[in-house]
Amino acid sequence: MIPYGRQHISDDDIEAVVAVLRSDFLTQGPAVPQFEAAFAAGCGARHAVATCNATAALHLACLALGLGPGDRLWTSPNTFVASANCARYCGAEVDFVDIDPHTYNLSVPVLAAKLADARRDGRLPKIVVPVHFAGQPCDMAGIRALADEYGFAIIEDASHAVGARYRGKPVGGCDCSDITVFSFHPVKIITTGEGGMATTNDPRLAERMALLRSHGITRDPAQMEGAPDGAWSYEQIALGFNYRMTDLQAALGLSQLRRLDDYVARRTQLAQRYDAALRPLPVTCPRQAPDSASSWHLYVLRVGEAPGSPARATLFAALRAQGIGVNVHYIPVHTQPDYRRLGFRRGDFPEAERYYAHAISLPLFPTMSDADQEMVIAAVRAAIAGAASPSAPC
Template identity: 65%
Template sequence: MIPYGRQSLDQADIDAVVAVLQSDWLTQGPTIERFEAAMAERCEAGFGIAVSNATAALHIACLAAGLGEGDALWTSPNTFLASANCGRYCGADVDFVDIDPLTWNLDVNALEHKLRAAERIGKLPKVLVAVAFSGQSCDMRAIAELARTYGFIVIEDASHAVGARYAGRPVGCGEFADMTVFSFHPVKIITTGEGGLVLTNRPELAERLRRLRSHGMTRDPAQMDEPSHGPWYYQQVELGFNYRITDMQAALGLSQLGKLDGFLARRRELAARYQQLLADLRLDLPTAQADAESAWHLYVVRLQTQRLAVSHREVFEGLRAAGVGVNVHYIPVHLQPYYRDLGFIAGDFPEAEAYYAQAISLPLFPAMTHEQQDFVIGQLKTLLVTSD
């Protein structure tokens, strides 16, 4: 089976982890700080806070933004569950903004329309989670302008977009978002096994993010309500979590970061090859967002089902049966039973639902060979029986 995505590890990665295993620090040690600093430098950001996974990163980013009961978080329905769930963890209401029919990212025009309507009834969002679907940023400049006008905080969920660029700068630089979240799951651009990161340029957010990832504790006397009892002393000043990453994971992340440019180049080469070799098929191919340079975490196509004699499911199952490990990203979040119980129904976000009925993620990962890619394309061509 050719997987839709997978990690790329080598001996240098293994050696980096072994070196930590042979050191004095397996967790809460200096390798974590080095990884955070390296990620922040790469992304031209002020601060990096590494955590156990990207869901944890989204959660504490929402808490640092002050999201709570009575507030609202908006995001795209075309995303993984965590982009919405992070709002529910904070007790906030969650709503969605439909997607752009070309880029499959959050539609800025739909966002502006929804914001105007929300302002009239006094129900503006406190947080917008803008998802960089497949590795490509939303129209973040327009989103930042709307944030200034309507007063919400922008968290860019860039779990797919480590190494991507927008408006000539690295995703995560903080020019268009208050915080940016990355994922280091094995199928992502680089991996720490499991792991996530929040980037921000705001020191007060960075301070709170660090505290929230470690039980809400501080050893800083300036944050305590009484004089320190001694060098051992700490206080829990708010309710936090154990969302810490380990030095072993951070060592793997540092090693992987050194290969990022090579990973990106290979992903972009394979994506360009897909674009060329699939151009004549009855498919809608990925469309570039203005000013965005994708990291190509995913390569998604949409079947032109109205022009085919086979269904979405038949193509998906045919590819799986042939040994092509396709997937679907994503089932619209508002159609999940949990969110239907909150009042969402089919038809609420028609663009996301139409996309879901046609989308298939094809294999894309740095170690993928041209022969494997040709096999994927050949199997897809065989299955795309036309209706005329």
């Protein structure tokens, strides 16, 4: 099986983890702050807070920005459920903004219209979470301009976008946002096994997220409400969580980070090879905004729209039958049963639903060989030829 995504673990990665196993620290040691510092420097951010996964980082980001009951968070329906669930963890309401039909990211014109209506109705969001789908950055300048006008905070969900660039700068520098969140799941650009990171330029937000990721406990006398009993003292000054990253994970992440540019370069090369081979076919290849450089977490085709193009289910079955592990990203969040119980309905966000009906993710990972990619391309061509055949079933 050629999977849609796969991690790459080198001997250097293994040695980095083994070194931690042989050290005095497995959880809260020196590797986590080293990883945070290196990651922040790579993004051009002043602060980075490592977490056990990106969902935890989203939750902490919402809490640090003061999201709570009576507040609203808006995000894209074309994302994994965590981008919306983080608001509900805080007791806030969730709503969605439909996507751009070309980039599949949150649509700025739709956001602008929705904000104008919300201001009239007194239901403006406290936070907007644009999602850099497949690794391509959103139109952050446009979203920032709306944030300045309407007064909402911005959390970039860059779970797909480690190593991506927007207007010549690395994603994560928070030039247009308050906080940016990343994922290090094994199929993402770099991995820590499971893990996440939040970057910010605001020291207060960084301090709050760091406090809440570790039970809300501090050992800093300056933060304590009473005089410490001794050097052993600590105080829980807020209700926090156990969202810490381990030194084992951080050591792996720090090692992987050294190869980030190579990983993104190879993903870009594979995407360009897909483009050259598939654009002549009756499918829609990913379109890239001119002011961004994707990290190419996903390569998504749209099929079943042009004459001679197979239905998505037909292509999915044909490729899986040949050992090609295609996948679909994403089922729109608002159509999930748990969200339908909140009042959302099919048809609420038609562009996201239209995209979902035709989307299929092809295998793409840095160790994918040219030969494996040629197998995928040949299988797609064969499936399309079969769909165009007069004998093909309707």
